[in-house]
Amino acid sequence: MSHLPKADDLEATWAFLEQGISQIMERTDEGLTYPKYMDIYTAVYNFCTHNKSGTSNNIGNVFNNQVRGAYLMGSDLYNNLIKYLTGFLLKRREIAEQHSEESLLNYYTKQWTQYTTAAQYVHHVFKYLNRHWVKREIDEGRKCVYDVYTLGLVRWREDMFNYVQHQVMEAVLKMIEAQRNGEAIEAAFIKKIVDSFVSLGLDENDSTKSTLDVYREFFEKPFLLATQAYYKNESETFLSENSVVDYMKKAEARLSEEEARVQMYLHPSTSTPLLSTCETVLIKNHSEPLHEEFQGLLDNDRQEDLARMHGLLSRVTDGLAPLKVKFEAHVRRSGFSAIEKIASEGEAVDPKVYIDALLAVHTQYNGLVTSAFKGEAEFVKSLDNVNPTPIENIDKIGLPRIRKSKQELLAKYCDSLLKKGSKNADDDDLEGTLTNLVIPPSGVLTHRQMTVFKYVEDKDVFQKFYSRHLAKRLVHSTSASEDAESSMISKLKEACGFEYTNKLQRMFQDIATSKDLNDEFAEKMQQTHDPSELPVDFNIMVLGSGFWPLTAPTTSFNTPTEVIKMYERFQQFYGNKHQGRKLSWLFQHSKAELKASYAKGSKIGYTFQVSTYQMGILLAFNGAISHTIEDLQSLTNLNKDTLDGSLQILLKAKVLLIIPPDGIVGASGTRYDLNMDFKSKKVKVNLNLPIRSEQKQEVEDTHKTIEEDRKLLMQSAIVRIMKARKTLKHVALVQETLSQIKSRFTPKVADIKKCIDILIEKEYIQRVDKDTYEYLA
Incomplete structure (x- = not known):
C-alpha cells in the first residue's frame, strides 16, 4: 500500500x-x-x-x-x-x-x-x-x-x-x-x-x-401563473368567437390535457392547484354564460351537452346552484303542461291518463338526472321539490276540472291495475308498474328516486281510498291476481311501515277465514238438511268491523222469502260457533245471480248479476209482472233514493219498463212492468253497477273518516310524547307531534292545539302554566 x-x-x-x-x-x-x-x-x-x-x-x-x-x-x-x-x-x-x-x-x-x-x-x-x-x-x-x-x-x-x-x-x-x-x-x-x-x-x-419547497417556489408557482395567464387569454378569445357549447367542449378538452400533463411530467402534488387554477379560469370566471345556456339545452333535451355542463360546473363551488333552481322550475312547468294537456281533452280526468302523464314526466327527468347529472343528490332533491304543488290547488293554473286529490287518483289508478279486466292484469310489467308507483327499483340510483307514491303528501288519504278499493275487489272477487295484491301491500309496507298496512293484511286474513267458514257451513247444511231444502247457492263473508272500511247500510231492507231461510240458518250456525259475536248484514255490498226464464226471445234464459237490493226488487215480480212504485217500496222496504237508483239501472238495461200515470215520471202510481220481450247479446247480464249518488256519498264518508282518524292519531301521538317526557313546553310538544306524524300527513298547528285542548278536557294532560303541559298518569 x-x-x-x-x-x-x-x-x-x-x-x-x-x-x-x-x-x-x-x-x-x-x-x-x-x-x-x-x-x-x-x-x-x-x-x-x-x-x-x-x-x-x-x-x-x-x-x-x-x-x-x-x-x-x-x-x-x-x-x-x-x-x-x-x-x-x-x-x-x-x-x-x-x-x-x-x-x-x-x-x-x-x-x-x-x-x-x-x-x-x-x-x-x-x-x-x-x-x-x-x-x-x-x-x-x-x-x-x-x-x-x-x-x-x-x-x-x-x-x-x-x-x-x-x-x-x-x-x-x-x-x-x-x-x-x-x-x-x-x-x-x-x-x-x-x-x-x-x-x-x-x-x-x-x-x-x-x-418540496424548492419545487413549489421555483417551478410550481411560475408554472401556475403562466397557466392562469394562458387560459385567461385563450378562454376570453374563444368564447367571443364561438358558441357556449363549443366552449364547453374546449374547456373539457383543456382540463383533460392538464390532467394528462400531471401524469406526463409534473409532480403529483401539482395536480390539485393546477386543476383548481384551470377550473377557476375556464369555468368559474365564465359560469354566467354557461348558466344562461342551460335553459336552452333543457328545452331541446340536449343530454350530452347537459352532461358536459354538469361535469364542468360541478368542479367549482356553487357552480350548480343556479342550474338546480332552473331545473326545478322547468320540471314543474313540464308537469303542469302535461296535466293541462290531459285536462283539456275531456270533461273528467281518467286516473290512468293522469298517473301515466306524471310517470312520463318522472321517467323523462329522472332519466336526465341519472344520465346527464350522474344521479347527483342535489338534482334529485330539486326533482323532489316539485312535489309540494298538490292537485287540489290545480285550479290556480287554470285547470278547475281536476277536482279529485292526487291521493284519490293514485288509489283509483291502482284499482284499475289490480282489477280483473285490466289490460295489465296478465302483463309481466305489472310488477314493474306497481314498483314505479310505490318505491324505486333497486340499483337505479344510490340516492332517492322520484315515484308517484313518494310525491303523495298525505299518505293516510291514499291509504283510506286504497283500502276502500281493495275491500270492493275482495268482496266482489274482482282482483286480477292475489300475488299482485300481496306484492302491492308489501311495497306499501316497505315504504310506510307495518302499521300502515296492518288493516290491509287483516282484510286478506278475513277472506281466507271466510272461505273455511263457508266450507264448514256447506258441509253442515248437507248433513242436516235434505237437498230440496237448499234451493239457493249461498256464500257468505264474515269481515272484522275494525279492519274493513265498510259502513252500515243507509236503508232498511226486507230479505226476500226465497233466501231468508239460508240467512237465518247461517246466523244460527255462526252464533253456535262464536257465542257473543253479533253479525251486521251489509246488504249494500252483497250481490246475487238470478235465473230469468220468462223472456220470450230466449230459449235458455238469462242470468242476471244483480245487487242484493236489485234482487229484492226483481224477486217481487215472481208474484206479479207489474208493480207500482208504492208496491215495490212496501215489498222491499228500501228508502226512496236507494229504490230509485236501483230502478234506474234496471230501466236503463230494459229489464223493466216504466209506465208513468198521465205521462209524469216519478208521480205517485207510477208502474213498473217486467219486460217480457227483453233481449241481450250476452247470456250473463251484469246489472250490478254503481249508483252515482252512492259513490259520491262514499267519497264524502271517506273524507269524514280521514278527519276523524287524524284527530285520533294526533291525540295518541301527543299522549305518547307526554308520557315519555312528563313535562313539556307548548312549542316543543307541537314540534314533536309534527315530527311523529309527518310520515302519514302534515297536520295544521291549529288542529294540534285543538287536540291538546281535548286531552286536557279528558284529563290525560294538564296545563301547568300558560306555556307548559304535564302528563297525568
Whole structure:
C-alpha cells in the first residue's frame, strides 16, 4: 500500500483524493476500477482515523486524542470537498449561461444527470466520513453539515441552480406553451427538470429529509401563473368567437390535457392547484354564460351537452346552484303542461291518463338526472321539490276540472291495475308498474328516486281510498291476481311501515277465514238438511268491523222469502260457533245471480248479476209482472233514493219498463212492468253497477273518516310524547307531534292545539302554566 499517501499528510491525501474524485465527476461513464475505489476509500479511512497528536502508553489518552484527531481531519476533508464541488460547478455554470431555451434545457438536464450520478459514487467512497464524522456533527446539531451526496445537492443548488433557474424556467414555460399550442416537444426534458427541482428541496432542520419547497417556489408557482395567464387569454378569445357549447367542449378538452400533463411530467402534488387554477379560469370566471345556456339545452333535451355542463360546473363551488333552481322550475312547468294537456281533452280526468302523464314526466327527468347529472343528490332533491304543488290547488293554473286529490287518483289508478279486466292484469310489467308507483327499483340510483307514491303528501288519504278499493275487489272477487295484491301491500309496507298496512293484511286474513267458514257451513247444511231444502247457492263473508272500511247500510231492507231461510240458518250456525259475536248484514255490498226464464226471445234464459237490493226488487215480480212504485217500496222496504237508483239501472238495461200515470215520471202510481220481450247479446247480464249518488256519498264518508282518524292519531301521538317526557313546553310538544306524524300527513298547528285542548278536557294532560303541559298518569 506504499502508493497511498501518508495518513497525516493532508495535502498529499487531498491531492490523491482529488485525482480520483475528478475521474468520477468528469468521466462518469468510465467509472472506477475496484482497486482504485478501494484505494480512495482507504485513503479517506486512514486520514480520518490517524492519531495526529502522537502515540501514548495511556490507552485512555490515545482514545481521546484519536477521537479529537478524527474530528479535525474529517473537517479538513469535508471543506476541501466543498471547494472542489464549487469550482467544478462554476465551470459548468459559465457554459450554461451561454445556452438558451431548449439548448439550455438539454445542457442543464445532461449535466444534472451526470452530476447526481457522480455524486452517488463520491458518496460511497466517503462512506467512512459519513458514518462517523458527518453523523457526529449532525447529532450535535450542526445544520451546515450533510452527508456527501446531500452536500453535492446543496452545492448544485447554491452554485448552479440559484444562478440559472430563472432562465431554465423561462425555457420550460415556453416549451409547455408550445405543447398547449399543439406543437410536439421533448417532454423528457421537463420531467428531468421537475425531478431536479424536487431533489433540491432539503429540510433545514433535518438534512436526512427533503421537502418540496424548492419545487413549489421555483417551478410550481411560475408554472401556475403562466397557466392562469394562458387560459385567461385563450378562454376570453374563444368564447367571443364561438358558441357556449363549443366552449364547453374546449374547456373539457383543456382540463383533460392538464390532467394528462400531471401524469406526463409534473409532480403529483401539482395536480390539485393546477386543476383548481384551470377550473377557476375556464369555468368559474365564465359560469354566467354557461348558466344562461342551460335553459336552452333543457328545452331541446340536449343530454350530452347537459352532461358536459354538469361535469364542468360541478368542479367549482356553487357552480350548480343556479342550474338546480332552473331545473326545478322547468320540471314543474313540464308537469303542469302535461296535466293541462290531459285536462283539456275531456270533461273528467281518467286516473290512468293522469298517473301515466306524471310517470312520463318522472321517467323523462329522472332519466336526465341519472344520465346527464350522474344521479347527483342535489338534482334529485330539486326533482323532489316539485312535489309540494298538490292537485287540489290545480285550479290556480287554470285547470278547475281536476277536482279529485292526487291521493284519490293514485288509489283509483291502482284499482284499475289490480282489477280483473285490466289490460295489465296478465302483463309481466305489472310488477314493474306497481314498483314505479310505490318505491324505486333497486340499483337505479344510490340516492332517492322520484315515484308517484313518494310525491303523495298525505299518505293516510291514499291509504283510506286504497283500502276502500281493495275491500270492493275482495268482496266482489274482482282482483286480477292475489300475488299482485300481496306484492302491492308489501311495497306499501316497505315504504310506510307495518302499521300502515296492518288493516290491509287483516282484510286478506278475513277472506281466507271466510272461505273455511263457508266450507264448514256447506258441509253442515248437507248433513242436516235434505237437498230440496237448499234451493239457493249461498256464500257468505264474515269481515272484522275494525279492519274493513265498510259502513252500515243507509236503508232498511226486507230479505226476500226465497233466501231468508239460508240467512237465518247461517246466523244460527255462526252464533253456535262464536257465542257473543253479533253479525251486521251489509246488504249494500252483497250481490246475487238470478235465473230469468220468462223472456220470450230466449230459449235458455238469462242470468242476471244483480245487487242484493236489485234482487229484492226483481224477486217481487215472481208474484206479479207489474208493480207500482208504492208496491215495490212496501215489498222491499228500501228508502226512496236507494229504490230509485236501483230502478234506474234496471230501466236503463230494459229489464223493466216504466209506465208513468198521465205521462209524469216519478208521480205517485207510477208502474213498473217486467219486460217480457227483453233481449241481450250476452247470456250473463251484469246489472250490478254503481249508483252515482252512492259513490259520491262514499267519497264524502271517506273524507269524514280521514278527519276523524287524524284527530285520533294526533291525540295518541301527543299522549305518547307526554308520557315519555312528563313535562313539556307548548312549542316543543307541537314540534314533536309534527315530527311523529309527518310520515302519514302534515297536520295544521291549529288542529294540534285543538287536540291538546281535548286531552286536557279528558284529563290525560294538564296545563301547568300558560306555556307548559304535564302528563297525568
